[in-house]
Amino acid sequence: MIVYILANPRAGNGKAVTIIRDIQAAYPQVEIKSYLTTSKNDEYAQVETILSVFRKESDRFLILGGDGTLSKVLSIWPKDFPFAYYPTGSGNDFARATGIKNWQQVMENLLETAPLPICVLEVPSGVVVNSLDIGYPARVIAHSENSAVKRWFNRLKIGKLTYLFFGVLSLLNPLQLSVVVETNHQTVALDHLFFLSIANNTYFGGGIMIWPEAHVTKSQMDLVYVSASSISQRIRALLALLVKRHKASPFLQHMTAERVRLIVPHETVAQVDGELQTIEQVTIRCQTRYYYLGKE
Numbered sequence: 001m002i003v004y005i006l007a008n009p010r011a012g013n014g015k016a017v018t019i020i021r022d023i024q025a026a027y028p029q030v031e032i033k034s035y036l037t038t039s040k041n042d043e044y045a046q047v048e049t050i051l052s053v054f055r056k057e058s059d060r061f062l063i064l065g066g067d068g069t070l071s072k073v074l075s076i077w078p079k080d081f082p083f084a085y086y087p088t089g090s091g092n093d094f095a096r097a098t099g100i101k102n103w104q105q106v107m108e109n110l111l112e113t114a115p116l117p118i119c120v121l122e123v124p125s126g127v128v129v130n131s132l133d134i135g136y137p138a139r140v141i142a143h144s145e146n147s148a149v150k151r152w153f154n155r156l157k158i159g160k161l162t163y164l165f166f167g168v169l170s171l172l173n174p175l176q177l178s179v180v181v182e183t184n185h186q187t188v189a190l191d192h193l194f195f196l197s198i199a200n201n202t203y204f205g206g207g208i209m210i211w212p213e214a215h216v217t218k219s220q221m222d223l224v225y226v227s228a229s230s231i232s233q234r235i236r237a238l239l240a241l242l243v244k245r246h247k248a249s250p251f252l253q254h255m256t257a258e259r260v261r262l263i264v265p266h267e268t269v270a271q272v273d274g275e276l277q278t279i280e281q282v283t284i285r286c287q288t289r290y291y292y293l294g295k296e
């Protein structure tokens with residue numbers, strides 16, 4: 001058996017290389033081969049290299065990185081090949097929901113337990129491990145990416161305030177979307193849309209709960225949306241998310257589906273696992289994957 005590790009050394013605070021060394025020291029009896037991404041999107045080439053030597057029946061595969069790395073790797077890792085994951089990113093929402101505590105636990109699951117089926121969301125560009133969001137969350141990320149304010153804040157060592165700054169700014173932006181959502185049960189037109197999150201898992205944005213029952217172990221997706229025309233409604237909806245009053249809030253709407261077709265009137269920026277993508281019409285389905293989740 002060979003354990004293949006694919007790591008993004010730049011994710012989060014750059015701990016991946018140290019963790020690989022610790023794993024090698026803790027498991028001298030296990031053959032471990034590591035592959036490090038060298039640039040953005042290099043996950044695709046690294047996975048191809050691993051697949052050229054990987055034996056499905058005997059080898060194991062471990063991914064180290066943030067949610068973005070995980071989602072890109074799974075986009076081309078074959079559906080029926082199991083994987084393990086240890087978070088080294090900044091948000092780590094997938095790990096938060098699946099209860100990963102430390103790499104020792106992840107290695108034990110990988111070596112001693114059988115992989116279990118989970119659900120990820122299949123989209124034309126690949127897979128979504130946490131959520132695909134349009135409206136407010138995508139706008140906050142779009143404004144902050146490559147902005148001068150982000151660079152100044154980083155220079156002043158207050159980089160964490162970037163999202164707060166753009167969060168407030170985006171709240172004042174009156175832009176609202178109109179979309180149509182077709183599920184396997186119904187077709188709903190959503191107007192004055194402040195945001196729509198199509199969730200596969202419990203959290204986004206580094207620990208903000210999307211919906212309490214949304215989880216990768218369920219073969220359904222949770223749609224959470226806010227149609228709000230006034231700023232006070234938008235603020236109250238965001239506060240409900242932050243203080244986990246999802247079900248009590250009159251502003252947060254929720255439905256579930258196994259398949260969703262999302263129709264937006266023009267190209268719209270979406271946030272997919274913390275990265276930006278442009279979408280127009282997209283069909284989203286649950287896809288079964290095999291993950292070393294450990295004993296539940």
Ligand SMILES: Nc1ncnc2c1ncn2[C@@H]1O[C@H](COP(=O)(O)OP(=O)(O)OP(=O)(O)O)[C@@H](O)[C@H]1O
Binds near residue numbers: 039065069091273
């Ligand atoms: N060596 C590298 N240098 C620069 N970017 C990289 C490298 N390897 C991967 N990437 C890119 O980094 C992005 C993913 O970052 P990732 O999400 O893993 O970390 P993060 O943003 O710190 O964590 P999180 O998503 O949990 O907040 C992807 O776009 C990926 O292609």
